[in-house]
Amino acid sequence: MTTTRLLTAALLGAALVLSACGGDGDDAGETTVATRTVTADNGTVEVPADPQRVVTIGNTTLPLIDMGGAPVGVTDVTASELSLIPEQQKATFQAATSLGSSGDQVDMEKLAALKPDLILAQLPDSEFEQIAKQLDSIAPTLFWGLDVEWKTFAGALAEAGNVTDGLSGQQAAFTAKIATIQQTYATLIKDTSFVNVDRWASSDPGTFSIADFGCVEIAQGDIGMTFPEAAAGADPLGWTSLPFEQIAGLSKYDVITYPVDAAGRPTEPFAPVVATNTWKALPAVQSGRALGVFCPGNNSYGPVLRYLDSLDAALATLPAKE
Amino acid sequence: MTALALRRDDPGTVPVPGSRRRSIGLAVALGTLLLLLVLSVMVGSTAIAPSVVWDALFHPAADIDQFAIRDYRLPRTVVGLVVGVALGVAGALNQAVTRNPLADPGILGVHAGASFAVTVAVGLFGIRDIGGYLWFAFAGALIVTLMVLALGSTRQGQSPVVMVLAGVCVGAVLRGAGSALELTNPAAFDAMRSWNAGSIVGRPVDLLWPVLPFFAVALVLAVAVSGPLDAMALGDELAAAQGVRPAVTRILAIVALTLLAGGGTAIAGPIAFVGLMVPHVARWIVGPHQRWIFAYSLLLAPILLLASDILGRVVMHPSEIPVGVVTAFVGAPVLIALVRRSKASGL
Numbered sequence: 001m002t003t004t005r006l007l008t009a010a011l012l013g014a015a016l017v018l019s020a021c022g023g024d025g026d027d028a029g030e031t032t033v034a035t036r037t038v039t040a041d042n043g044t045v046e047v048p049a050d051p052q053r054v055v056t057i058g059n060t061t062l063p064l065i066d067m068g069g070a071p072v073g074v075t076d077v078t079a080s081e082l083s084l085i086p087e088q089q090k091a092t093f094q095a096a097t098s099l100g101s102s103g104d105q106v107d108m109e110k111l112a113a114l115k116p117d118l119i120l121a122q123l124p125d126s127e128f129e130q131i132a133k134q135l136d137s138i139a140p141t142l143f144w145g146l147d148v149e150w151k152t153f154a155g156a157l158a159e160a161g162n163v164t165d166g167l168s169g170q171q172a173a174f175t176a177k178i179a180t181i182q183q184t185y186a187t188l189i190k191d192t193s194f195v196n197v198d199r200w201a202s203s204d205p206g207t208f209s210i211a212d213f214g215c216v217e218i219a220q221g222d223i224g225m226t227f228p229e230a231a232a233g234a235d236p237l238g239w240t241s242l243p244f245e246q247i248a249g250l251s252k253y254d255v256i257t258y259p260v261d262a263a264g265r266p267t268e269p270f271a272p273v274v275a276t277n278t279w280k281a282l283p284a285v286q287s288g289r290a291l292g293v294f295c296p297g298n299n300s301y302g303p304v305l306r307y308l309d310s311l312d313a314a315l316a317t318l319p320a321k322e
Numbered sequence: 323m324t325a326l327a328l329r330r331d332d333p334g335t336v337p338v339p340g341s342r343r344r345s346i347g348l349a350v351a352l353g354t355l356l357l358l359l360v361l362s363v364m365v366g367s368t369a370i371a372p373s374v375v376w377d378a379l380f381h382p383a384a385d386i387d388q389f390a391i392r393d394y395r396l397p398r399t400v401v402g403l404v405v406g407v408a409l410g411v412a413g414a415l416n417q418a419v420t421r422n423p424l425a426d427p428g429i430l431g432v433h434a435g436a437s438f439a440v441t442v443a444v445g446l447f448g449i450r451d452i453g454g455y456l457w458f459a460f461a462g463a464l465i466v467t468l469m470v471l472a473l474g475s476t477r478q479g480q481s482p483v484v485m486v487l488a489g490v491c492v493g494a495v496l497r498g499a500g501s502a503l504e505l506t507n508p509a510a511f512d513a514m515r516s517w518n519a520g521s522i523v524g525r526p527v528d529l530l531w532p533v534l535p536f537f538a539v540a541l542v543l544a545v546a547v548s549g550p551l552d553a554m555a556l557g558d559e560l561a562a563a564q565g566v567r568p569a570v571t572r573i574l575a576i577v578a579l580t581l582l583a584g585g586g587t588a589i590a591g592p593i594a595f596v597g598l599m600v601p602h603v604a605r606w607i608v609g610p611h612q613r614w615i616f617a618y619s620l621l622l623a624p625i626l627l628l629a630s631d632i633l634g635r636v637v638m639h640p641s642e643i644p645v646g647v648v649t650a651f652v653g654a655p656v657l658i659a660l661v662r663r664s665k666a667s668g669l
Contacts, residue, residue, distance in 0.1 A: 078508070101506075202512035204644070205452055206394070206524020240641045243523060245368050245390040268450075272524075277393055281386040 033117075038160045040142040041125075042132065047140045050162050051118035055111060055139070058103040058123035059146070060157060063300035065089045067158050068166035073097045073114045075106060084262070084296040084303070103127045112138050120160060122146065122153070150299045157300075170301030177308045178222050185315050194219070194227050195253040198238065199270045207241035208273050214238075215295035215307045216257070223311075247278040255318070256284045257311075260292030289318065344608050351621040355403075358628040362399040363391060367635050367642055397527045401589060402631050402645070403624045404530055405522060406596065408537055408586035410623020411544050413597025414604065414615050415579035418551045419572055420482045423605070424661070426598035427583030429486055430576070433592040434493035434500075435466025436584060440517055441500040445510030453529055455513075456588050460533065463584030466492055471576055520593035520646020522631060533585035540585075543578035547571050548612035555610060593646040595653025596623050602660060626652070 034049040055073040056064050062085060064071060074096040082090060097114060100106045103123030108131075111119075119141040121128060128143050135141040142160050144153055158167035182189065196219075198211035212220075212229050213236050219225045230237050242249075250256055258274070259267045266274045273279055284290045291314035297303030364375055370387050377383065378391035412427045420429065427433065439462025443455035470492055474485030504511040550571040553561035558568040583597065604618035630648035637643060 201450075201509060202515070204516045204519075204521065204523065206521075207642075242640055243367055243394065243635075243642055245366055245394040246640060248368060248386045248390055251386065277384075277389040278386055281384065281389060 038142055038156065040156060040160070041145050041148065042128075042141065042143040045140050045142055047142065047160055048117050051160075053114065053116045053118070054161055055099070055114060055116040055119045057099070057106060057119065057121035057135075058127075059299060060120040060122045060144075061093065062089070062297065063154060063157055064120065064161050064163065065092050066166075066300040066302035067154070067161070067163040067170065069161045069163045071096050071120075073099045073111060073116065075099055075103055076101045081297070086302075089302075104130065106131060108134050108138070111135075118142070118160065120157060122148070150304075154300050167301070170305065173305055174301050174308075177305060177312070181223055181308065181312055181315070184312075188315065188318060189223065189225050192226065192254045193252075194225050194255045194257060195250055196227055196257045197250065197270075197273070198259050199267075199273055201269045203269060204241055205272075206244050208244065208247065208270075209238045209241060211238040212236050215293070215298045215304070215311075218298065218304055218307065219257075219311060244273070244276055244278065247273065247276060247282070250282055250284065253284065254289060256282070256290040257293045257314070258290060260294055260310075262294055262296070264292055264294070266292065291315070291317070344614055347607060348617060348621065351618065351625065355621050355625050355628075358625055358632070359399055359403065362402065362628050362632055363395050365632050365635060366390070366395055367639055397525065398522045398631065399628065400527050401522045401525045401530060402628045404534070404537070405586045405590045405593070406624025406627035407620050408540075408582040409593060409596040409627070410600045410619035410621075411541065411616055412579040412582035412586065413623070414601035414612070414619040415544055415547075415551075415575050415582070416597065417601050417605075418555070418612055418615075419575045419579065420486050421555070422482070422486060423602055424598065425486065426595075427579060427587070428493070428592065428597075430489040430579075431466040431470045431493045431496070432463045432580060432583040433587055434496040435462040435464075436460070436587040437514070437518065437592060438462055438466075438496040438500045441503050441510050441514055444513040445503045445507040448509070450509075450513070452525060452589075456529060456532070459588030460536075460584050463587055464580055466496065467576060467580040467584070471573070517591040519644040520591040520649070521644035522590050522627075523642065523644070525589055529589055533589065536581045536585055540578040540581035543574050544582075544616055545613070547575045547578070548616055551575060551612045552610070591646060593627070594650040595657065596626055596649055599653045599657050599660070600626055602657065606660065 035046045036049045037044050037046050039045075054064070054069060054071045056069075056071040057075050061071060061074045061077060062081065066085070066089060070092050074093060076098055077093070082093065085093070097110065099111050103121060104127040116139040119135050119139050121135065121141060122144045123146070125145050128145075132141070132143070142156075144156065148156075154167060154170075158164045196211050196216040197208055198214070199208045203209070210228055212227060216227055220227045220229070228237060259270050261267055265271075279285055282290065293307070293314050294310035295303075295307045298307070363379070364372060368387075368390060370390060374385070374387045375391050377385075378388035379396075382388060382392065409427065412432075413425075416425050416427050416430065417423055422429070436459040439458040440455045442462075443449040443458035449455045449458070470485055470489045473488035473492070474481060476484060500514070504514050550561065550566040550568075553564050553566045554568050554571060561568050561571075586593075600623040601615055601619045604615045604622055608614035608618055626649060627645060630652055631645040633652075634643035634645055634648040
């Protein structure tokens with residue numbers, strides 16, 4: 001009996017010692033990690049003040065990397081998106097574990113195995129609703145819908161991912177660039193009617209769009225350039241596919257902006273528009289007032305700054321040609 | 323009985339007009355088609371003066387509005403005419419071969435074959451433009467139809483019922499495989515979303531040249547088999563007694579309809595109801611005479627296609643509705659009305 005008690009006591013003691021050893025890191029971490037609260041579309045969530053193992057889902061990946069973050073797990077981005085980011089950021093993305101092709105295809109087992117301390121997600125509401133509980137059970141999760149304004153989104157993302165230093169530098173550069181463009185082209189901005197046209201890989205053959213979303217929102221909202229915009233409450237103009245015969249209608253605008261790649265060539269989907277006789281006959285095209293502008297993205301400051309550089313360079317060509 | 327009087331071909335079918343009345347009807351259809359060809363060049367989502375249209379066609383100049391006529395409206399009109407003819411005659415052949423008044427070219431797997439081939443072209447080979455995957459679509463339609471023909475052939479010869487079932491089965495398998503590829507490949511998904519709607523926008527006339535010889539051969543074949551198909555409507559045994567070779571006739575008809583439907587689908591995507599409704603209407607007008615049905619289908623199908631395309635250009639201005647969507651909207655209620663009328667047109 002005594003032997004049994006001694007053995008039991010020894011086993012319990014050993015178990016306690018082992019459990020203390022095994023739980024040392026985790027328990028100590030949980031008790032000592034500082035936290036703060038961040039508000040996102042899924043409410044106010046308590047997150048680690050300095051998260052070390054961040055997982056990004058949907059559209060949060062590239063903006064976080066752009067601000068200096070290094071997620072441990074990511075959902076895939078398209079090859080064209082990846083081709084537009086700087087090499088260093090590309091390396092950061094590729095070093096992360098791929099968790100699936102999109103927000104609604106996340107491999108939850110793989111995600112849990114990464115032991116994240118923070119999950120950041122931006123995807124359609126309906127897709128998030130399907131995985132919200134699973135994500136919350138793995139780590140504190142912050143979610144933003146697709147309609148959040150990009151600067152608000154960047155600020156919240158930087159705060160959550162503790163990359164506010166990177167954000168501050170980008171914000172200062174953005175403010176300075178906007179002021180420079182407004183000052184340099186003040187008369188042009190005031191007196192010129194612009195139109196931004198686009199075409200995407202998903203566009204129907206023989207159609208294009210007058211695009212009022214994307215980088216052009218920055219030219220319009222932050223710089224003050226005049227572009228056509230949808231009536232209040234109406235769908236964005238860019239949602240309407242226009243047949244090529246309506247290219248002729250662009251004649252009424254002073255300056256046309258259209259999408260080009262980093263090398264200044266029309267993007268692959270837009271190339272058929274540039275090849276049409278109608279495009280070539282436009283007054284703006286014939287007088288050199290059709291400007292190719294590079295837009296690598298519009299949901300974080302890094303790509304927006306590159307867009308502003310491209311826009312600045314394009315606008316600089318106008319006075320000499322007029 | 324005068325030539326203009328209705329005559330009854332056999333008990334139980336609708337009264338059909340005599341040949342003079344059929345000829346008059348054909349002339350009216352031809353006039354309507356010519357009118358629509360003119361309207362198709364005149365009407366669009368941009369208002370262009372008739373004088374500019376005239377100059378664009380007969381006094382060409384480097385004018386921006388003239389480009390709109392010559393580069394967009396004229397090609398889509400020609401493409402609509404050719405695709406309409408192809409789908410109409412293909413539908414008539416198909417209904418005759420399958421002895422099914424509600425059959426369309428899709429029932430033998432033509433649409434599914436073309437659609438799957440385009441998905442493969444875009445998803446696996448990275449081909450993006452219509453000219454690039456035209457041949458894939460054409461080849462896909464041909465291969466699948468030949469496969470269906472083989473599956474539908476038994477020791478007793480080809481069975482229309484078995485062929486239809488084979489077409490439905492092969493079509494279902496290919497649609498599933500195509501969907502799997504589309505869901506894992508965003509580029510294929512985008513391309514198929516557009517292609518599957520069925521449209522004649524953005525198709526240059528150059529796209530037609532490669533398929534026109536096939537269409538010409540198919541139309542000759544259609545004329546050649548029209549008589550034997552009339553005989554086969556009474557049954558293979560009776561047709562054989564009249565010197566018709568049903569198996570050969572059926573194979574030639576299937577080759578013709580595959581070339582026509584495959585080519586038409588390759589150019590415009592799967593356009594619903596044209597190949598189904600037009601031959602049905604033609605049979606309703608002229609009775610069970612394949613040569614007349616082919617002639618009427620040849621005119622009525624481009625009428626339906628061009629009228630639907632013109633409608634699609636103006637109802638959602640400044641955007642447009644793909645012609646395949648309009649033919650479905652127009653075709654479905656008309657077809658329902660036709661099949662519900664007291665005397666349906668049998669084969």
